[in-house]
Amino acid sequence: MTTTSDKGLDAEGLRARVADVLAAHDPDTTDRLDFLRARFDAGLAWVHFPVGLGGLDAPRELQSVVDAEFAAAGAPDNNPRRIGIGLGMAAPTILKFGSEELKKRLLRPLWTGEEVWCQLFSEPGAGSDLAALATRAVRDGDSWVVNGQKVWTSSAHTAQWAILVTRTDPDVPKHRGMTYFVLDMTQPGVEVRPLRQITGEAEFNEVFLTDARIPDAQRLGEVGAGWQVAQTTLMNERVAIGGNAQPREGGMVGKVAETWRNRPELRTPELRDRLLQLWAEAEAFRLAGSRLRQQLAVGQPGPEGSGMKLAFATVAQRLAALELEILDEDALRYDDWSMRRPELVDFTGREAGYRYLRSKGNSIEGGTSEVLRNIIAERVLGLPSEPRTDKDVAWKDLPR
Numbered sequence: 001m002t003t004t005s006d007k008g009l010d011a012e013g014l015r016a017r018v019a020d021v022l023a024a025h026d027p028d029t030t031d032r033l034d035f036l037r038a039r040f041d042a043g044l045a046w047v048h049f050p051v052g053l054g055g056l057d058a059p060r061e062l063q064s065v066v067d068a069e070f071a072a073a074g075a076p077d078n079n080p081r082r083i084g085i086g087l088g089m090a091a092p093t094i095l096k097f098g099s100e101e102l103k104k105r106l107l108r109p110l111w112t113g114e115e116v117w118c119q120l121f122s123e124p125g126a127g128s129d130l131a132a133l134a135t136r137a138v139r140d141g142d143s144w145v146v147n148g149q150k151v152w153t154s155s156a157h158t159a160q161w162a163i164l165v166t167r168t169d170p171d172v173p174k175h176r177g178m179t180y181f182v183l184d185m186t187q188p189g190v191e192v193r194p195l196r197q198i199t200g201e202a203e204f205n206e207v208f209l210t211d212a213r214i215p216d217a218q219r220l221g222e223v224g225a226g227w228q229v230a231q232t233t234l235m236n237e238r239v240a241i242g243g244n245a246q247p248r249e250g251g252m253v254g255k256v257a258e259t260w261r262n263r264p265e266l267r268t269p270e271l272r273d274r275l276l277q278l279w280a281e282a283e284a285f286r287l288a289g290s291r292l293r294q295q296l297a298v299g300q301p302g303p304e305g306s307g308m309k310l311a312f313a314t315v316a317q318r319l320a321a322l323e324l325e326i327l328d329e330d331a332l333r334y335d336d337w338s339m340r341r342p343e344l345v346d347f348t349g350r351e352a353g354y355r356y357l358r359s360k361g362n363s364i365e366g367g368t369s370e371v372l373r374n375i376i377a378e379r380v381l382g383l384p385s386e387p388r389t390d391k392d393v394a395w396k397d398l399p400r
Helices: 012-026 032-041 060-072 084-098 100-110 227-244 251-262 269-296 304-332 353-361 370-381
Strands: 117-120 136-140 143-150 161-167 178-184 190-195 204-215
Touching: 012 032, 012 060, 032 100, 084 100, 084 161, 084 178, 117 178, 117 190, 117 204, 117 353, 136 161, 143 161, 143 178, 161 227, 178 204, 178 227, 204 251, 227 304, 251 304, 251 353, 269 304, 304 353
Parallel strands: 117 161
Antiparallel strands: 136 143, 143 204, 161 178, 190 204
């Protein structure tokens, strides 16, 4: 008799493991959360993760085989759009830098969606220049006391946990005095306030930390090494935003193409030429994303993810603007300005006016397009870096 442990880690072996989970947990009769927990425990959440942490130490490229088998069986997913920050940013950082205790405590409910995550990086005085952050963490025995303000925080109003970068040593240059933690968002000293956007929604938040205490056991990486840990998060973030798998005409280009097909009376030769050009760019971007994911299957994300995120923002904004021109006066309509606090980011939701306004944030969130161009120039093309007069100056002596 062949057991699960006897099954190989090739495509056929993983299909057999999926079949075992489906046989023991019928998706039609099993509670959704119970099913997701069973899938995680079988190592079929992230197949490339270690055994016991949702994976099987299998090749990363085989994840698509597992996902396809579960989808074909009508099995529930973990609603990845709702928990994208946890999946795309927190999980790889915890895996690389967290203690074994943290990994075992945090990764399972993160993947099943029981615990939502947010990212506490940007501050009013440290957006594009993240290393200028001022939120202080001061050691107090076996814990740290944190005071400061973060801003532009997606999902903070629904999150149980946050990845947090702080200033722990103001007497050294800014990149060397940072430390990275995971923060319980439900504890005393954490206040979340909505930030209403141009769309009318409050998808983002500002977060105030007042004497919030974090056990040292919830530190990721060494004290003072927060910048290095944050690079893992940022590289994964840019891949998560710009490198998601899309079908042909998925995302913004699909919405614009649908408008074009449904409104023939609004077509002009000039608009047709622009749409064809953007359609080709979007398709090239989609195929480049497939190539990037293949590279990720054999390594860690690098600066190439910055190029994908930059392309995503540029193409999305141009497509959204083109759709408004196609719609002419109909584009002036807007469906709903009421204040809402959505649980997930929907780049293509609602109607054309919303898509246009929401796309304006694409070139800011996850690293501004200006910063990403510098990363590409310096770390991909090998061009000389810009002069930095603050590189060797203690953070406390920097002008603010």
